[in-house]
Amino acid sequence: MIAMQYNFSLPADYDMAIIDRRIRDKGPLLDNLPGLKFKAYLTARKGNPATRSRDNLYAPFYVWHEEEAQSDFICGPGFQAVTESFGRPQVNSWIAWHAGTSADVCNAKFATREVVAIEPDQSLSEFRRKESDVATAALSRADVLASVVAFEPTRWTLVRFRLLANPPSDISASSIQIYNVGHLSLPGVD
Structure with missing residues (x-):
């Protein structure tokens, strides 16, 4: 599986209702998209x-079952519409070590994302095991509806991503970005 995110930082005076409308109108178009986990x-x-954000952000986060579905999306009309509206973003991709969802994932209202550097001397096999165990255990908490951990070996970063039903209350690290979830596209949504 592949985790993917792009981010648009919008001006401080940007009318975020425009983004809310875009999500409401276009979000359901990706429900049941082949190859998309969410x-x-x-x-x-x-x-x-x-959200404790210093900026106005629009930053969709995807988990793909395989790279062909990701490629089809990026090369297709949906992503073309995004680039026509906001410009071509840098698309960050990570190889997923764990990407689990709960049965109640459709109730997600908030998300957290943390990107951290992987130290050069870090044992990747041990780090993978530890991070995957933490991500799996997170799903046993009632407030966690999805838990993803993934890495990318170009800049050697790790992403920790969670979907939550309620605003996170235990966030102290300034490196963690909190988001509102405007829509969640899933398989089997009718």
């Missing part, structure tokens, strides 16, 4: 205490 349509508003 797409979380994420936003954060500058100054909103729930």
Whole structure:
């Protein structure tokens, strides 16, 4: 599986209702998209205490079952429409070590994402085991509806991503970005 995210930082005075409308109108178009495990349509508003964001953000997060589905999307009309509206973003991709969802994932209202550097002397097999165990265990908490951990070996980073039903209350690290979930595209949505 592959985790993927791109991010648009929008001006401080940008009317985020435009993004909310876009998500409401276009979000359901990816429900049941072949090869997609889920797409979380994420936003954060500058100054909103729930997301603690310094910027207005539109930052969808995807988990793909295979690279062909990811490639089909990036080369297709949906992504073309995004680039026509906002420009071509840098698309970050990570190889998933764990990408689990709960039966209640459709109730996600918030998300957290942390990207951390993998130290050069870090044993990857041990790190993978530890991070996968933590991601798996996170799903046993009632507030965690999806848990993803993935890495990329170009810049050697790890992403930890969670979908949550309620605003996170135990976030102290400034490296963790909190988002609102505007829509969640899933397989089997009618």
